[in-house]
Amino acid sequence: MDPQSTPSTQRRQFLYIILGGAAAAFAGLAAWPVWRYLLPGRKADLEAKIPVARREVPLGRAFFFNFRGQPAVVLQPAPGQFVALSAVCTHLGCVVQWFPDKTEFLCPCHGGRFNAEGQVLGGPPPKPLTLLPLTIEGDQILVG
Amino acid sequence: MNLKKRLLDFVDVRLGVRDLLAQNLTKYLLPRNINAWYTLGAVLLTLFMIQVATGILLLIYYVPNPDEAFQSVERIMNEIPFGWLIRNLHAIGANVIVIALLLHMLSVLFMASYKRPRELTWLSGFLIFNLALGLCLTGYLLPWSQLSFWATTVATDAAGAIPVLGDEIVRFLRGGSMVNEATLGRFFALHVMGMPLLLGGLVGFHLFCVRRAGISRPPFGPTYQPREIPDHFEHEEHPGGIPFFPNYVIKDLAVICFFLAFLLAIVFFAPTLLSPESAFVPADPFVTPPHIKPEWYFLWAYQTLKIFPSELIGLGVQGAFMTFLALLPFIDRGPERRPAMRPIFVTSFFLTLFVFVAISIWGHFS
Ligand code: HEM
Ligand code: FES
Numbered sequence: 001m002d003p004q005s006t007p008s009t010q011r012r013q014f015l016y017i018i019l020g021g022a023a024a025a026f027a028g029l030a031a032w033p034v035w036r037y038l039l040p041g042r043k044a045d046l047e048a049k050i051p052v053a054r055r056e057v058p059l060g061r062a063f064f065f066n067f068r069g070q071p072a073v074v075l076q077p078a079p080g081q082f083v084a085l086s087a088v089c090t091h092l093g094c095v096v097q098w099f100p101d102k103t104e105f106l107c108p109c110h111g112g113r114f115n116a117e118g119q120v121l122g123g124p125p126p127k128p129l130t131l132l133p134l135t136i137e138g139d140q141i142l143v144g
Numbered sequence: 145m146n147l148k149k150r151l152l153d154f155v156d157v158r159l160g161v162r163d164l165l166a167q168n169l170t171k172y173l174l175p176r177n178i179n180a181w182y183t184l185g186a187v188l189l190t191l192f193m194i195q196v197a198t199g200i201l202l203l204i205y206y207v208p209n210p211d212e213a214f215q216s217v218e219r220i221m222n223e224i225p226f227g228w229l230i231r232n233l234h235a236i237g238a239n240v241i242v243i244a245l246l247l248h249m250l251s252v253l254f255m256a257s258y259k260r261p262r263e264l265t266w267l268s269g270f271l272i273f274n275l276a277l278g279l280c281l282t283g284y285l286l287p288w289s290q291l292s293f294w295a296t297t298v299a300t301d302a303a304g305a306i307p308v309l310g311d312e313i314v315r316f317l318r319g320g321s322m323v324n325e326a327t328l329g330r331f332f333a334l335h336v337m338g339m340p341l342l343l344g345g346l347v348g349f350h351l352f353c354v355r356r357a358g359i360s361r362p363p364f365g366p367t368y369q370p371r372e373i374p375d376h377f378e379h380e381e382h383p384g385g386i387p388f389f390p391n392y393v394i395k396d397l398a399v400i401c402f403f404l405a406f407l408l409a410i411v412f413f414a415p416t417l418l419s420p421e422s423a424f425v426p427a428d429p430f431v432t433p434p435h436i437k438p439e440w441y442f443l444w445a446y447q448t449l450k451i452f453p454s455e456l457i458g459l460g461v462q463g464a465f466m467t468f469l470a471l472l473p474f475i476d477r478g479p480e481r482r483p484a485m486r487p488i489f490v491t492s493f494f495l496t497l498f499v500f501v502a503i504s505i506w507g508h509f510s
Contacts, residue, residue, distance in 0.1 A: 033226035037201060041224070 049135075049144040057082065057141065062098035067143060071095045072132060074141055077103070077116040084132035084143045085118045091125040105129070168355075173385035174392055175361040177368075181251035182359065182392075183399035184244055185351075190400050191241045191407075192347070198234040199336065206286070208332040210325045213288035214426040232411040238280050239418060240407045242441045245273050253472075253493060256481035257360040260373050263473035265353040268346055270470045275343050280439065282335035285328060291420060293427035294436045296331075297323045298446075305455035322429065358382075363481035370479045437508070444500050447507030 046068060056063045057076045064073050064087060071087040075098070087095050094109035104121060105114040113121040118129030134143045156162045174182075205224055207216040220227035249269065252258055258266035285296045300317045304310040319326030358380030361368065371380070386392065410417055418440075422433040438446045449458040468475070476489065483490050 033229050034201065036225040037227060037230055038204070039225070 047144075049142040052141045052143060054136075054139045054141055060100050060103070062100070064095075065143075067132065072143065073098065074134070074143065075116050082134060082136065082141055083116060083118075084134045084141070086130040086132060088129075089125055090120075090127040090129065091123070096129070169389035169393075170387050172388040173382045174359055174388055175382045175385050177362050177365050178359070178386070178392065179362055179364075180395065180399060181247075181255070182362075183396045184248040184251065185354070186396040187400050187403050188241065188244050188248060189347070191237060191244060191403065192343075194233060194237055195241065196340065198230050198237065199340075201230045202234055203336060208286070208328060210288055210328055210427070213286065213328065217287045217289075228415070229411065232415045233407070235283075236410050236415070236418065237407055238283060239439070239441075240403060240410075241276060242280065244403065245276055246441075249273060250497070254483060254490075255360070255363055256476075256483075256486070256489075258473045259479070259481060260473065260477065261377075262353070262357055262360065265350060265357060266473050267470065268350040268353060272343065272346050272350060274466075275339055275346065277441065279335060279339050279343070280441070282331040282339065284439065285323075285331045286335060287423070288328065288427045290422035290425040290427055290431075290433050291436070292423075293323055293429065294422070294432055295438055296327065298436055299438060299442070300327075302445075302449055302455065302459065305449075305459050307456065324429070360481075363483070368482065370481060373479060440504065440508070443504040443507035447503045447510065450507075450510065451503075 048068075050065065050067050050072075052063060052065055052074050057074050059076050059079055062073050062075045064071060066072070067084075067086070073085050073087045073096075075083045075085070077083060089096050089107040089109065089112050091107065091110060091112050094107050096105040096107045096112070096114060098105055103116055105116075105118075107113070107123065107125065110124050112123035112125040114125070114129050115121055118131055120126075120128055132143050134141055136142070152162070202220065205216055205220050205227065207213055217231070220231050222228075252266070252269070281296075281299060285292045300314055300323065303313045303317060306313060315321055317327075318324070319330050356379065359382075360380065361371070361382065363370075420435070420437075422436070425433070437443065445462055448462055449455050452458040452461065478486075480486055
């Protein structure tokens with residue numbers, strides 16, 4: 001090969017590409033572990049059912065608990081009948097409060113109102129509260 | 145291409161960056177006989193940047209509280225993806241930095257680059273060295289393992305040999321009469337904030353000194369002549385020298401790659417090289433494990449405290465040696481830098497080095 005046959009600018013370009021490629025590969029190699037390290041951990045079991053003791057949920061009352069990292073609530077609107085809902089308001093994500101005497105949820109942020117089934121009664125929320133499936137086993141309510 | 149040029153034009157018109165870059169890269173000429181030892185500064189900069197980056201990442205999951213510290217470190221090692229990599233890079237990186245610091249210092253000593261007009265460069269470097277060791281010491285406590293706890297107990301205890309004030313100094317260092325959560329609090333604050341800020345400032349000053357004085361000419365080769373040092377400021381020029389960029393930058397990068405390969409080799413293939421069993425047991429203030437030894441770079445100090453009949457004499461000898469080293473440029477003032485023309489210095493250099501290595505090995509096996 002005659003080194004003069006390729007112009008030096010072209011060889012320079014070629015070297016830049018090689019060097020740039022190597023640098024980019026190295027940067028990617030370093031960035032990947034950092035990205036994984038920073039990624040919020042998927043809490044091991046997103047499938048797990050969350051147990052709530054029945055006695056925590058007296059008639060007409062609400063029990064708030066952590067459902068897979070999000071606030072949720074279990075109610076007993078009628079004797080022996082339980083409802084589990086996400087407690088996150090569908091408007092802008094505040095956490096709703098239960099008012100037993102009115103038997104409704106009120107959102108403190110913009111006055112959204114929901115009934116015990118999570119249906120919107122008034123205010124800005126566009127959608128009902130998310131209903132969570134539950135099963136009853138002995139004195140445990142299993143949500144999820 | 146055009147966009148790149150226009151961007152550069154924009155900044156250049158305002159800040160004159162093209163001139164700045166040229167002055168510091170392509171027109172910054174280094175002595176023709178420059179050698180690989182001059183790359184160690186760039187190696188150290190790289191290693192320190194890795195410490196800062198991995199340190200910030202560790203802070204995300206580390207909990208500085210005696211009840212949770214050990215567990216949080218175990219979680220980083222075993223649960224968080226790539227936590228082992230981040231932590232090992234940080235912990236083993238600290239050791240590689242000490243190696244690089246020692247090599248940098250030894251080469252500067254051997255080539256007598258500390259001499260006038262570079263006394264301040266040397267002095268700032270010496271402070272950096274001590275601060276780096278301080279970072280190693282304070283960082284060692286943070287995992288709150290048996291090793292951390294008892295190594296810190298022994299290290300802080302040494303100050304107790306100082307007459308009159310000794311006990312007060314130990315109490316002050318520990319924040320109590322024993323190593324406890326107060327110790328963790330102050331070591332944590334120093335390790336993640338106090339010392340790194342100070343170190344950053346000192347490194348900036350060090351680099352300023354290096355650049356302002358101009359890089360020294362290696363005192364080797366038939367054409368070398370000791371430089372006439374004027375008594376006013378004069379930047380040391382190297383007309384006809386090799387450009388910093390690209391020539392020396394390539395060499396810097398090559399040696400940096402070598403050090404990174406060394407670091408990664410330990411991280412991947414011998415991550416527990418420097419961790420005895422006690423590093424894997426949470427701290428227990430009521431049980432001292434057998435054979436507590438400091439890290440390898442403190443072994444010389446540990447052993448000197450044991451050799452002398454009293455710890456006070458040992459501490460005095462250490463203090464005298466470190467003071468001598470700090471003030472060396474003001475003591476050793478002749479203009480000669482060629483090793484062959486400085487037989488007394490070179491002999492003491494190798495003798496001292498030998499004694500240090502021997503004492504450290506002795507300390508390791510004692
Ligand atoms: C954070 C640690 C340090 C960094 C980042 C650092 C960085 C540098 C850099 C980039 C240079 C110029 C290139 C070279 O000769 O390597 C340099 C030169 C120098 N360093 Fe350091 N250094 C550090 C620690 C030290 C220590 C511990 C000492 C000695 C006590 C020291 C003494 C010197 C001297 C005297 C020079 C001038 C060399 C010459 O001009 O020939 N440095 N340093
Ligand atoms: S967030 Fe609940 S009403 Fe606006």
